[in-house]
Amino acid sequence: KNGLQGCFEYSTDLFDASTIARLADHLTHLLEVIVTDPTGPVGELPMLGEAERHQLIHTFNDTATVYPAIQPDTQTLHQLFEVQVARTPDRVAVVFEGVSLSYAQLNAQANRLARHLRRLGVGPDALVGLCMERSAAMIVGLYGILKAGGAYVPLDPAYPAERLATIVEDAKLAVVLTQQHVSGQVPDVPGVRVFALDSEASVLEQYATTDLAHHTQPTNLAYVIYTSGSTGKPKGVGIEHQGIVNRLQWMQEAYPLTASDRVLQKTPFSFDVSVWEFFWPLLEGATLVVAKPGGHQDVTYLAELIDTQGITTLHFVPPMLEVFLNESPAGCGGSLRQVMCSGQALPLELQQRFFAQWDHVALHNLYGPTEASVDVTYWECRKDSPLSCVPIGRPIANIQIHILDDALNPVPVGVVGHLYIAGIGLARGYINRSELTAQTFIPNPFSAVPGARMYLSGDLARYLPDGTIEYLGRSDHQVKIRGLRIELGEIESTLTSQDAVRDVVVLAREDSAGDQRLVAYVVAHEGQEVPEAAQLRTILLQTLPEYMVPSYFVMLDQLPLTSNGKVDRKALPAPDLTPSDVVYVAPRTPTEEIMAGLWAELLKLDKVGIHDDFFALGGHS
Template identity: 50%
Template sequence: SRNPLFQVLFNHQSQARLASTSQQLPDLRIEGLEWGTQTAQFDLSLDTQETVDGLWATLTYATDLFDAATPNRMARHWQNLLQAMLDDPHQRVAQLPLLEPLEHQVIVEQWNDTAQDYRLEDSVQRQIEAQVRRTPNAQALVFGAQTLSYTQLNARANRLAHRLIQAGVAPDVLVGVAMERSTEMVVALLAVLKAGGAYVPLDPDYPRERLAYMLQDSNVPLLLTQAHLLQALPVSAPSHCLVVEPDDQWLSEYADTDPDVAVDAENLAYVIYTSGSTGQPKGAGNRHCALTNRLLWMQQAYTLGAEDTVLQKTPFSFDVSVWEFFWPLMTGARLVVAAPGDHRDPSKLVELINRHQVTTLHFVPSMLHAFLQDSQVASCQGLRRIICSGEALPVGVQQHVFAELPNTGLFNLYGPTEAAIDVTHWTCVDEHRDSVPIGRPISNLRTYVLDAQLQPVAVGIAGELYLGGVGLARSYHRRPSLTAERFVPCPFQPGTRLYRTGDRVRQRRDGVIEYIGRLDHQVKLRGLRIELGEIEARLLEHPLVRDASVQVHEGKYLVGYVVLQDSTLAWRDALSTHLLAHVPDYMVPAQWVLLDHMPLSPNGKLDRKALPAPDSNLHERHFVAARNTLEQALVAIWREVLELEQVSVEDNFFELGGHSLLVLMLKERIRKAVGVELSVSQLMLNPSVAGQAACLEGSAGSSLIVRLNSQSRGTPLYLFHPSYGSVHCYKAIALALREHRPVMGVMCRALAEEGSEVPAWAAMVEDYTTQLLKAQPEGPFRLAGWSLGGNLAMEVAYGLEQAG
């Protein structure tokens, strides 16, 4: 091997061997020789010599790895250690100081000199009310065809706020909000703040059990929701729910004046639940002062004005959405809210950006990469700011933005949910570096890179990132022990706290922070924060599983490793179905690996590095080769996108490692290769080559009937859509029945065909009856549906009977 056994050498020569500079032996004299070599034999070597005059040292380094400042700094740190040992020989090694006093002062104090005199007592809702008085008739909110002025939005929120106050909402009272993106969602969030409460976002797409846990753990006395979602929510007492209506006359008996509610800076503004390592999500409660500080810094840094439009597209269960909602409303800008699902489709985002002249929006870097693949992205020349956060920003994506959108500013932000959205910022520049930094702390925040003893590490040395300042969350909701574990006393400012992020970082010589990775098993996948321990804990609850581990494969998708109690052919489906009932679908492994036993390290712990790489071709499936030119073209595209050697036309895209962002790449590749564009909905609801080929050929007719599993034998089960038109809600049951029969979804025509209107009831039933007879001319039929879908199934059954 050409790789050396080691890269760093320490070589010490004792005084006994060098008692004199020369030695005389019979017929031989030995003298020391100074050898002025210019070549480093190792990356770094420290040679020390004891002489009668003292201790001498030489530090030799490879100049292609280190600049002169780095080894000079190392030498000073080594001298500091030696001096500290002499000053106090009884001091513990872990407490010996590396840094010089001036260096310590720069790292701890100078780089954290972020003080700004913001009026933190002015809450976000009060600043929005002040903006209403300044620009009462300006456009505040746009959602589809709906438009509200600042006065109209404020009046709606005020009426709802007075209703909430009547229901007992007050400072530090939590209010659940379970809504889809809409005008009503913005009104509800603002109303909760105006009433003095703190909102708890509950994503309706989450599994029912997860929502039930969040409702129970947060103990919200009131839940705001929409009529079409009410039946899907795990709420036992409807009296505790308040349906927010779209009608402008709703709650007209309540005053539209600003409520007079005193809110303290320490009161909670929102509680957002994140993945938890113990198997259950945990709620981080953020304070008004932290939110106000974050938004005032953002305005100072990026200066939104009346000419700006912000696109709100982040799911409101993620804290980036908080600034998307409230920053534009504080500053007189216009807020455009994307329709549910549009945030996943680059072509729709391009259309939204251009139609509404959007100047500012946020991207998770992986979604930004997908957005940049769209052929029309260069048309978005009105964009002034792209703000990235959620995961590491690759240099390649940064350079792609500079190439496609040269007049757009790109900003890389970093922050955990436990610290009011973002805590560091970086303005991206076109420079040759290996990584994009996360930058410096924002106003009134402090960042420390510390070792295990909470001592600052030297420049360039990796350590854990700790956060201090006004931005920290108040606590984890009803988790005092976890709060004490993660929020620790600050050794530099007594009486204050630090939040330990678990992120491994280092600081450059100019104080700029570079992100390295995680110190624990928390991961970010496509911007989504995931505790692998939560998934593992859920897997261990299944009776089939004896042992389990979950890993991220090459930063692309989750892989589940399991040791089973009993072997069964459908174990993958059983475990996926089990997880779908407990965690969001992005936390379900895309691939599974069955092991006889988990690899262990010598001390008996799981050796994660020894877990084998997944082999997607080991799936127990029937291989079907491409049967025509179109399927051959699609197979080639799949192999490229998924980086696989072999693809069956019956394979499921998501079971082979596909995910929502790869769907976007697949969509663009198909458009370029075939010349026909399939919608994201069509691709996700037809996740096989065969199904996508049928869509392209038009053989699926209107594409209202979509395959939900890969089974081809048996009488199909047709599941009719509920009120919101999609059939995604049947994913778990389709997976559970994959070994038994085909499961087909009947989706709403308005969702399947862009631009179509929702038909009248009788026309809808007639349409679905016709589609079923085309797909299956003879009986028997198996029909079912949930909520509105149940009524549709019954009516279509009557229609089939009448058709003979």
């Protein structure tokens, strides 16, 4: 007669009143639905009322934005660059190792290259390899490929030859641009035309330096970046101009660059952060300062470059930011105005250390996969933030984020779910991998646009009450080490290709210093012996980049299993941080004592002998 009444008892240390009120609303809604339809399947009962569902799907994703700079004749990266060249032809565009290029000079060189590439058959959606070290010539190569109508495919000359050959063949490249001193790294694949920008520069002198007629559409590819693949084969992510142009227009609106800004390009070009480093400053009249090859790993060099070049804007992955804060000289970074951080979760403690050292610099935490044009959410870090974490923030312009359960239903605020991405930034898909594309880029049930898709990121997240998103890690076996995305399955597949290896599991584990390290657990076929760790490392380096080679190898008789027969990853033992097959020999000279002391301090070890291997002890580049 009087209905049902209930109350919640809860710890105010763990929950606030708004959270409990939402729980009460969910329970009430569930009870009402059950009464209305008592025969419905329990798994399909909606927990959300219409108001909360609308908030999650629409209000939190109210990101529609029109950018005035994007007109019918300025919808691609190179068109926007040409507009800036016309505005500031004599301004310095690129600085590399004491050599500068003005906007007009860069444009002229890129135009000549573009004409040559067109003569070689490059046009819209043609993929062109770029096997070069970081340099001013690399920038010319990037813009030349785009102006020809093609899309660039990074081929890092530091990668193993077998991996480069896999990319060249998978992408079906017909042309590869390179430099004479690294041309030997270009795979010898039949039908591929290799052109060295430096040693064959005279070939380009015959061409005009004026802008070319444009044949590229916003839906044509701008670049293809290959990422780690779970099957043992890297997969190429194809990004269209419309996606990356939207990303850069948003970035300029959020973090405006001016003519006085100097942006540092230090990210290896096979990783997507490099894309905004290459293009954003040169679409806005700023100066791009290019670090020397390998310089991105040298704190002393970077600190000097930042100060001598007056760098105002740069990017760090969190682990490198921590190293830089620890090792850079006091007073470094006086010119800095803003630092972008992405590639890995940003710890709260690191955020606070950043502000303690650089209280004059803005810190922006960004999140996004290669499959969605670099970044899709943003958060402005604040040293006085009351939050117990550093969120990844809210979706950028024209991007939508959906946090869903296994049945693709929105989860309530505060509940963990799978993070899906929708909007203009989505990749076309994986090059020549239609089945994988269909599995990962699925129809968007929340959009009225025909053919709209959303991307399953593999990340877990939840909404905070104000619509801010908190990142909670991976839901699969993909990890990030020092900001680099790694499919553990690719390493496992490579190891199991060895005749003696029966089973392999690769994990990312924290060492005593709190750093993530790759650990390979290896089981041999009965009666066979697996090669020693140093030999396994050498084998892996023939096909995998150095950052994908495990720091530790643990030999097991068998892998631990759960009750249902799956590998019990939690039961895998922690690796022995000291290699047992190396006899300890103490340092004998002052130099050896210094080196051993530095290694021991860096790797958190009690002692290091003169025969120990840095990488076998857990070191990395």
